[in-house]
Amino acid sequence: MEHKGPVLAPPYEPLPVHIDSHFIAPAEEVATFFAKMLDHEYTTKEMFRKNFYKDWRKEMTSEEKSKITDINKCNFTEMSEYFKAQSEARKQMSKDEKLENERILQEYGFCVMDNHKERIGNFRIEPPGLFRGRGDHPKMGMLKRRIRPEDIIINCSKDSKHPKPPQGTRWKEVRHDNKVTWLVSWTENIQGSIKYIMLNPSSRIKGEKDWQKYETARRLKKCVERLRAQYREDWKSKEMRVRQRAVALYFIDKLALRAGNEKEEGETADTVGCCSLRVEHIKLYSKMDDQEYVVEFDFLGKDSIRYYNKMPVEKRVFKNLQLFLENKQPEDDLFDRLNTSILNKHLQELMDGLTAKVFRTYNASITLQQQLKELTSPDESIPAKILSYNRANRAVAILCNHQRAAPKTFEKSMQNLQTKIDEKQKQLSATRKQLKGAKTEHKASHDDRSKKMVEVKRKAVQRIEEQLMKLQMQATDREENKQIALGTSKLNYLDPRISVAWVKKWDVPMEKIYNKTQREKFAWAIDMAEEDYEF
DNA sequence: AAGGGCACTTAGGATTAGGCGA
DNA sequence: TCGCCTAATCCTAAGTGCCCTT
Numbered sequence: 001m002e003h004k005g006p007v008l009a010p011p012y013e014p015l016p017v018h019i020d021s022h023f024i025a026p027a028e029e030v031a032t033f034f035a036k037m038l039d040h041e042y043t044t045k046e047m048f049r050k051n052f053y054k055d056w057r058k059e060m061t062s063e064e065k066s067k068i069t070d071i072n073k074c075n076f077t078e079m080s081e082y083f084k085a086q087s088e089a090r091k092q093m094s095k096d097e098k099l100e101n102e103r104i105l106q107e108y109g110f111c112v113m114d115n116h117k118e119r120i121g122n123f124r125i126e127p128p129g130l131f132r133g134r135g136d137h138p139k140m141g142m143l144k145r146r147i148r149p150e151d152i153i154i155n156c157s158k159d160s161k162h163p164k165p166p167q168g169t170r171w172k173e174v175r176h177d178n179k180v181t182w183l184v185s186w187t188e189n190i191q192g193s194i195k196y197i198m199l200n201p202s203s204r205i206k207g208e209k210d211w212q213k214y215e216t217a218r219r220l221k222k223c224v225e226r227l228r229a230q231y232r233e234d235w236k237s238k239e240m241r242v243r244q245r246a247v248a249l250y251f252i253d254k255l256a257l258r259a260g261n262e263k264e265e266g267e268t269a270d271t272v273g274c275c276s277l278r279v280e281h282i283k284l285y286s287k288m289d290d291q292e293y294v295v296e297f298d299f300l301g302k303d304s305i306r307y308y309n310k311m312p313v314e315k316r317v318f319k320n321l322q323l324f325l326e327n328k329q330p331e332d333d334l335f336d337r338l339n340t341s342i343l344n345k346h347l348q349e350l351m352d353g354l355t356a357k358v359f360r361t362y363n364a365s366i367t368l369q370q371q372l373k374e375l376t377s378p379d380e381s382i383p384a385k386i387l388s389y390n391r392a393n394r395a396v397a398i399l400c401n402h403q404r405a406a407p408k409t410f411e412k413s414m415q416n417l418q419t420k421i422d423e424k425q426k427q428l429s430a431t432r433k434q435l436k437g438a439k440t441e442h443k444a445s446h447d448d449r450s451k452k453m454v455e456v457k458r459k460a461v462q463r464i465e466e467q468l469m470k471l472q473m474q475a476t477d478r479e480e481n482k483q484i485a486l487g488t489s490k491l492n493y494l495d496p497r498i499s500v501a502w503v504k505k506w507d508v509p510m511e512k513i514y515n516k517t518q519r520e521k522f523a524w525a526i527d528m529a530e531e532d533y534e535f
Numbered sequence: 536a537a538g539g540g541c542a543c544t545t546a547g548g549a550t551t552a553g554g555c556g557a
Numbered sequence: 558t559c560g561c562c563t564a565a566t567c568c569t570a571a572g573t574g575c576c577c578t579t
Contacts, residue, residue: 122569124568132548133570133571134546134548180541181543190570193540193571194542195569196542198543209544258572261572261573268570269571271571271572273573302545302547302571302572303545303548303571303572304571305546305547340573341536341575344573344575355573355574355575356573356574357544357572402546403547404547409562485546485547487547488545488546491545492546515565516565517566
């Protein structure tokens, strides 16, 4: 392994003299971080302002400290306007910058691993700024400090050309550990966690891991019925811990919930997964509308995305849940005899390599395969096939609760599309009229010229019909996708060989399903899978 | 079995590039 | 050719899961 090391964040450039920030670096720099975010909702949040202010003060001189007593009296708008103008200006002269970016990519964006040139994923060190946690994060607004060469650990081969630190500096450490895949690491100051520079998804090492992941999920496919029978049996166990384990596993299997590791309170946003569900996150309804034994889930999961679902469960599960809830407070754990480590240990005994997250991969992939089978009709057009594919993908995204905020421009973009459809419709009826006219004329004259005209118009009508249909499919697709994110499941949960096989079977161009980056990431699958591939 | 450290995958939002119609 | 809009890419936070120590 040989590489050039990371690209460091550019040093701070003090504000020009005509902007009086009332500060000198480093407090000025920290102030600019806030100013750059001024348009964002973050800066209005109490916690964000409080954390920012506390860290900001640490950077001030004693003079600055005595001048500034209250963040609410600080006005960042002049700085903010300055940065807005700067980024406008940068847009104009972006050509040189693009060239420079390309040069940096060529120099730092690649490494040589086992004699192969490979693309590096994130070769830039994260620049300093204000921490933006997701959801209700207790540390939002804290200062994320600048990473210096002295903070950075380099990992490369002993006999390779070692990356050079900038003049006058040194790395924290240069090590030669071939048991791990990272090239560069450092510790960030907000959570104290380690950050890494690793290879791009197109690399051999990432591809092989990805392939392995899906092979494990396919092994689960072979024994999943046995496991299901097992956990259903365990619902009746004498032991509470076994019952809890079995009900949790049922949720993970049926609802594709995440495992739910414990988190340190006060360090992160309050989110949960299956094993960390609390009493307050579920409600039981012995009857709801025309259904019996309904469980209502309402909690914040990864990235503070809300999971809301109502599911009828079997009577035995329902009775167990009632039991688990007995004599508990809302903030108590639902599964008090269970955690992810216990669950995974159990799963490991059931199948080699089995963990909670394999269920998500398995259920996602098998759902895609089933949905594709169900939704694709042989005689439909290519655009219709793509709609079917996206709908299958969507079923998975819904299962995995992959949501997104509706795009800010959603309404407008729908409207634009509708306008196009209306225009196309008008064009269609006009052309149909012309076709009718041509037919009438041909009936009257029976000559060659009019016959040709009928053909021309017939073709035109057909073409416009196709265009119209394509637009309508697009509109349907976009509407259905308003709050659903397809990318995450496509990239992380769906065995790409299923898609490759589908594409080959129905002669759909690969690039309609996978863009360039995705084709690079899934090159192994494109190579491997034929149209008869079964997950 | 509790708890921290570490390495890796998964995640949604922000930013940028580039395709397309005027 | 320009400007707008969408799609692609970038960014980095937030998970999972295993290992080691006590």
